[in-house]
Amino acid sequence: MSVVYLDHSATTPADPRVVEAMIPFLGGIYGNPSSLHTVGREARAAVLTARAQVAALIGARPEDIVFTASGTEADNLAILGSYEARESQDFALAVSAIEHPAVLAPARAVERRGAALEIVPVDGQGTVDPDRLALAFARRPAIALVSVMAANNVVGTLQALEDLGQVAHENGALFHTDAIQAAGKVAIDVRTLPVDMLSLSAHKLHGPKGVGALYLRPGVALHPIIHGGGQERGLRSATENVAAIVGFGKAAEIALAEGAAEADRLRVLRDHILAEVTRRLPNAYLLGHPSERLPGHLCLGFAGQEGEAIRLLMALDQEGIAVSSGSACSAHRVAEPSYVLQAMGLDAFQARGSLRVTLGRFTTAAEIERFLEVLPRVVGELRSISTRRFATS
Known part of the structure; x- marks a missing residue:
């Protein structure tokens, strides 16, 4: 795979x-x-x-x-x-x-x-x-x-x-x-x-x-x-x-020769991801500025499931999809809330729950469709587990 x-x-x-x-x-x-x-x-x-x-x-x-x-x-x-x-x-x-x-x-x-x-x-x-x-x-x-x-x-x-x-x-x-x-x-x-x-x-x-x-x-x-x-x-x-x-x-x-065209292509893919994720997952929301943002960058939260971010990342990894939860430079502190998200006003629970999806030169439309196929299913499975755990606790 x-x-x-x-x-x-x-x-x-x-x-x-x-x-x-x-x-x-x-x-x-x-x-x-x-x-x-x-x-x-x-x-x-x-x-x-x-x-x-x-x-x-x-x-x-x-x-x-x-x-x-x-x-x-x-x-x-x-x-x-x-x-x-x-x-x-x-x-x-x-x-x-x-x-x-x-x-x-x-x-x-x-x-x-x-x-x-x-x-x-x-x-x-x-x-x-x-x-x-x-x-x-x-x-x-x-x-x-x-x-x-x-x-x-x-x-x-x-x-x-x-x-x-x-x-x-x-x-x-x-x-x-x-x-x-x-x-x-x-x-x-x-x-x-x-x-x-x-x-x-x-x-x-x-x-x-x-x-x-x-x-x-x-x-x-x-x-x-x-x-x-x-x-x-x-x-x-x-x-x-x-x-x-x-x-x-x-x-x-x-980058100087091709960056402008590359940025245009990545914006199209980025905006497609955001539109589809928010359509298929009503609890999904965007973190950061809606327009003044890097062309290939999305930071997503899932309301009520912020505590599942690391499990979501690992579940996607098992499906062959590599994304990040916050900053890679802080991966050794994954249990801690993101100081960036806290500075933006999120509480400690929400600040643990971002999923960072970032695209690059070799990202293809087919890969994006694969991600959009897998993400809703994985989020749904984790929501089901969380709901059952809450109901039996």
């Missing part, structure tokens, strides 16, 4: 064109990009090409891209690096309540080191209101950095980056966005957006795992958080993972 993979927000399968581009750098082209001989220069040329490809995806200059080992590291570099660059001064930062742990954890870390931290609330659709961010500055004028993700990984809600960045800049703060879920899926152009730093990850756009990047606007001061030989303009020491960087570049090139 082939797997119907509907968990692309967790990771995406590598595009065969990406794998093909990487293969030479896993064997014959093995030089260290810092070496001056021909073999090293060959590797360095490949890194430079990939840097330009990644930069083009977001409208940046190649020299403004810093390669990292992950999107998580890029987020950490933005936050910890900003703090280290201003440690002698008062430092405060503001982040949204629904940020990925890759932002929340370093934000808490600098708070433990003496920085002030403002958590900006969201509304019931997972949206950060720019007026709420402005209130954070009214309470704490010393905020030097704001971090709000471009698209939430759990519910798929897109944020108004232009408005949020403008609030940050009007108050003298830098603006960072974790665009790991959004890049390659929605248009992002740092030439027009008021964004000072932006995090990316290859494996969310059909590239390899283990490589990310941070866009850094010229003039923004950061201190490195990894020290060593001074690669990546001294901001990220370590010998570059050439094969992964090449794969990242190819994935970015494909």
Whole structure:
């Protein structure tokens, strides 16, 4: 039985064109990009090409891209690096309540080191209101950095980056966005957006795992958080993972060329799923913003059955359908309510019960029909079990 993979927000399968581009750098082209001989220069040329490809995806200059080992590291570099660059001064930062742990954890870390931290609330659709961010500055004028993700990984809600960045800049703060879920899926152009730093990850756009990047606007001061030989303009020491960087570049090139058409196709499939699920299952409801959301992202709840989410996920898995319950990064805490859903106003019971269905480049209409065939039956079977258990308890 082939797997119907509907968990692309967790990771995406590598595009065969990406794998093909990487293969030479896993064997014959093995030089260290810092070496001056021909073999090293060959590797360095490949890194430079990939840097330009990644930069083009977001409208940046190649020299403004810093390669990292992950999107998580890029987020950490933005936050910890900003703090280290201003440690002698008062430092405060503001982040949204629904940020990925890759932002929340370093934000808490600098708070433990003496920085002030403002958590900006969201509304019931997972949206950060720019007026709420402005209130954070009214309470704490010393905020030097704001971090709000471009698209939430759990519910798929897109944020108004232009408005949020403008609030940050009007108050003298830098603006960072974790665009790991959004890049390659929605248009992002740092030439027009008021964004000072932006995090990316290859494996969310059909590239390899283990490589990310941070866009850094010229003039923004950061201190490195990894020290060593001074690669990546001294901001990220370590010998570059050439094969992964090449794969990242190819994935970015494909996303730039094909992303708009791909997004249109995924919106059609996404909207078809939502229409059919809510038609066939009257207790189904959508979490997140109804329209301002990632093109291939749905987060569903089932009223009265929220406590069955993990059993539902496993039942679908037995049918060969891979979906997620909330964030893959929190899979080791599946019994806990989602802090993202709680921040959106759901109670602890409801916040345990989301089913995340996320589509990608290779998702087919036939796979969607298979999912729509299986889901109502599995939900019905679990409802029957829950009802019998309640009746006999």
